[in-house]
Each structure stands twice: as C-alpha cells, then as structure tokens.
Amino acid sequence: MLPVFHAFKKTFSMTDPTQAPWHEIVLQMLKANQVKLVPYVPDRVFTPLIKALHADNFFTTFPCTREEEAIGIVTGAWMGGLRAAVLMQTSGFGTIPNALASLVVPSQIPALIFVSERGTLGEFNLGQAMVCRTMRPVLDSLAMEQHTITRHDELGFIVDRAIKQAVATQAPVTFILSPLLTGGKVFAA
Amino acid sequence: MAATAHNAKVMNRFELTKRLVAQLKREEAVIGGIGNSNFDLWMSGRRPQNFYMLGSMGLTIPIAFGVALAQPERHVVALEGDGSLLMMLGCLSTIAVQTPKNLTMVVWDNGMYQITGGQPTASGATTDLVAVARGCGLANSAWAADEEEFDRLFVEALKGGPTFIAARIDDKPGTGTTDRDPVQIRERFMRGIGVRKEA
Numbered sequence: 001m002l003p004v005f006h007a008f009k010k011t012f013s014m015t016d017p018t019q020a021p022w023h024e025i026v027l028q029m030l031k032a033n034q035v036k037l038v039p040y041v042p043d044r045v046f047t048p049l050i051k052a053l054h055a056d057n058f059f060t061t062f063p064c065t066r067e068e069e070a071i072g073i074v075t076g077a078w079m080g081g082l083r084a085a086v087l088m089q090t091s092g093f094g095t096i097p098n099a100l101a102s103l104v105v106p107s108q109i110p111a112l113i114f115v116s117e118r119g120t121l122g123e124f125n126l127g128q129a130m131v132c133r134t135m136r137p138v139l140d141s142l143a144m145e146q147h148t149i150t151r152h153d154e155l156g157f158i159v160d161r162a163i164k165q166a167v168a169t170q171a172p173v174t175f176i177l178s179p180l181l182t183g184g185k186v187f188a189a
Numbered sequence: 190m191a192a193t194a195h196n197a198k199v200m201n202r203f204e205l206t207k208r209l210v211a212q213l214k215r216e217e218a219v220i221g222g223i224g225n226s227n228f229d230l231w232m233s234g235r236r237p238q239n240f241y242m243l244g245s246m247g248l249t250i251p252i253a254f255g256v257a258l259a260q261p262e263r264h265v266v267a268l269e270g271d272g273s274l275l276m277m278l279g280c281l282s283t284i285a286v287q288t289p290k291n292l293t294m295v296v297w298d299n300g301m302y303q304i305t306g307g308q309p310t311a312s313g314a315t316t317d318l319v320a321v322a323r324g325c326g327l328a329n330s331a332w333a334a335d336e337e338e339f340d341r342l343f344v345e346a347l348k349g350g351p352t353f354i355a356a357r358i359d360d361k362p363g364t365g366t367t368d369r370d371p372v373q374i375r376e377r378f379m380r381g382i383g384v385r386k387e388a
Contacts, residue, residue, distance in 0.1 A: 081260065
C-alpha cells in the first residue's frame with residue numbers, strides 16, 4: 001500500500017478509503033485540518049458535499065448571496081482564528097477577482113476555495129464555457145496556488161497537503177474539481 | 190423625496206465615530222470599510238482591535254461577520270458607507286438568517302459616493318437602508334435620530350444583536366488616511382484580538 005493511504009486511514013472510518021465518494025474525502029480532509037466554517041454559493045455538482053456538511057455538526061455551513069461575500073466571511077474568520085473554506089462554481093469564481101486581488105492576496109489570507117468546474121468536458125452553456133477560460137489566467141496572474149483535481153486516488157492527498165501548505169505559508173489555494181472527478185453536470189446532447 | 194422618509198438629523202461621521210469608539214470597553218473588534226469609514230476610524234485613535242479594509246469594496250460587513258463567527262464571545266462592529274453597502278446588500282439577508290448575536294452594523298449614509306467626487310447614491314434618493322435591512326429580516330434596525338440616540342442605540346447593540354444602525358451624515362471627507370500596509374494591518378488586528386501572540 002502506498003504511504004499516502006496510511007495517512008488516509010487515520011482520518012477515514014471506512015475500511016477502504018479509496019472507495020469513499022469524492023465528497024466524503026473532501027469533507028474528511030476539511031475535518032482533519034480543523035476547517036470548521038464553510039460558506040458557499042450553491043452548485044448542483046457540489047450538492048452531495050453541501051448536504052453532508054449540513055448534516056455534520058462539526059461544520060458551520062450556510063449559503064451566501066454572492067461568492068465575494070463568502071470570501072469576505074472566510075477572511076474575517078481566518079483573522080479571528082477560525083479556518084474556513086468556500087464552495088462555488090466556475091461562474092462564481094468569475095465574480096471574485098477583485099476580492100482576491102485587493103483583500104485575500106495582499107493580506108495573506110489562506111482562503112481555501114473549492115470550485116466545481118463547469119465550462120469544459122461536455123458543457124452545454126456557452127456562458128459557462130467562456131467564464132471557465134478566465135479562471136486559470138486569473139489565478140496565474142495573481143500567482144495563486146491552484147490544483148485541478150481529476151483523479152479520485154489523488155484527491156485526499158492534494159486537499160490535505162494543500163490546506164496544510166496554505167495555512168503554513170499564509171496563502172490562498174484554489175481546488176478546481178474537474179468533471180473527471182465529480183462526474184460534472186450531464187445533459188443529453 | 191425618499192420613498193420612506195425619515196427625519197434623522199444630518200450628523201458628522203468623524204464625530205459619531207469618536208462617540209462610538211468611546212463606548213468600546215471590552216476590546217470589541219471594529220472593521221472599518223474602505224475610504225472615509227476607515228479614515229475616520231483611524232483618526233479616532235489607534236486600537237489594536239481595529240481592522241482597516243483597504244480594497245474589496247462592499248466586504249466590510251461580511252468580514253465583520255466572519256470575525257463574529259470565529260470569536261462568539263467578542264462583539265464585532267462593522268463601519269460601512271452607503272455606497273459600499275449598496276454593492277453588497279445580500280449580506281444583510283445572510284446575516285438575518287444566521288443571526289450572530291455579537292455583530293453590529295453601522296452605516297454612514299451621506300447619499301453619495303463622497304470620495305469619488307460626490308456622485309449620488311440611491312440612498313440619497315429612493316432607497317431607505319433601514320427599510321432594506323428590516324426587509325431582509327434584521328428586526329433590530331433603526332435610524333439614529335441624533336447623536337444622543339446614536340449613543341443609545343449603539344450601547345444597546347453591544348448587549349446583543351445582530352443590530353443595524355444607520356446615521357445620516359454630511360458630505361465632509363474623512364479626516365485623515367490610514368497606513369497602507371495590508372499585512373501589517375492584518376497582523377496587528379490578529380494580535381489585537383488574541384489570535385497571534387506578541388513575539
């Protein structure tokens with residue numbers, strides 16, 4: 001067994017962590033890293049994760065009206081000593097560059113940003129496809145750490161280690177959860 | 190004529206900010222919004238529990254809410270302008286649902302974007318921000334009729350919330366400017382509210 005799975009075993013209750021659904025792995029890694037606050041803007045693909053967060057008393061989780069708002073809440077929470085992550089979809093990421101460039105990055109806030117990736121691999125909405133193209137260039141231009149996660153077997157390792165790095169280096173990180181991982185949003189062609 | 194008229198006295202932001210700071214006895218956190226809200230907070234005396242937001246217009250109240258969630262035993266005050274709040278009205282809905290007991294939102298309403306040249310805001314014409322807050326579900330929302338009532342509303346707010354207080358203010362600019370180092374401001378604030386220890 002690879003060493004990475006030994007680490008997983010400590011945090012998972014199930015006997016074979018590799019069989020856990022993606023959203024369970026994300027939840028467990030948030031929990032293992034004491035990330036207790038998760039404001040979000042709803043997303044269809046993230047629905048099982050959002051439901052699981054609501055069902056777990058460890059987490060304080062609630063919907064926000066805009067992604068920027070959630071970024072502000074996460075920033076305040078970090079300054080107050082509480083680790084926090086935010087959930088959004090690709091189009092929501094398109095609304096937050098100013099909050100990243102004028103608050104999160106210059107203030108060195110380890111905001112943990114989970115993006116449900118739309119606009120690729122079978123997108124049916126041209127608007128989603130266009131805004132998707134802006135996401136990585138924005139992250140690159142701000143020199144923000146980002147991970148596109150496509151593989152189930154790498155998910156726990158990436159999320160766990162990247163959260164630890166974000167906190168240790170006081171820098172935000174974005175996790176782009178690909179349809180290859182989540183299944184994405186399917187429509188009939 | 191505003192859709193919902195009110196008879197609040199037109200006051201001065203710096204004078205009210207000084208009165209507000211004078212009421213802080215328990216190391217309450219204060220989040221100052223971008224521009225004049227910040228500047229008058231800065232000039233009201235440096236407090237380690239003050240955070241001065243340098244960009245991200247509209248996020249003062251969400252940041253304050255985040256601090257309030259992280260430290261439920263500490264009261265948190267957001268100082269915001271009317272133009273900034275109009276950019277992020279949705280946060281009032283979120284807060285009304287979550288009902289943080291330790292959050293007070295103070296809005297300085299001069300009916301204009303003073304710092305960018307005095308362009309009009311909707312609150313100077315038709316939008317009553319207290320009516321908006323109440324409509325969002327924030328029952329403890331009020332206009333301060335004058336300085337004495339502002340003091341009274343704020344003292345009451347510190348006992349429990351969430352509370353929304355709006356004050357009509359004049360068109361005077363801020364009385365100074367903050368330092369501009371975001372990391373230093375953030376670090377001082379985190380030390381001020383006990384998250385970081387002095388070396």
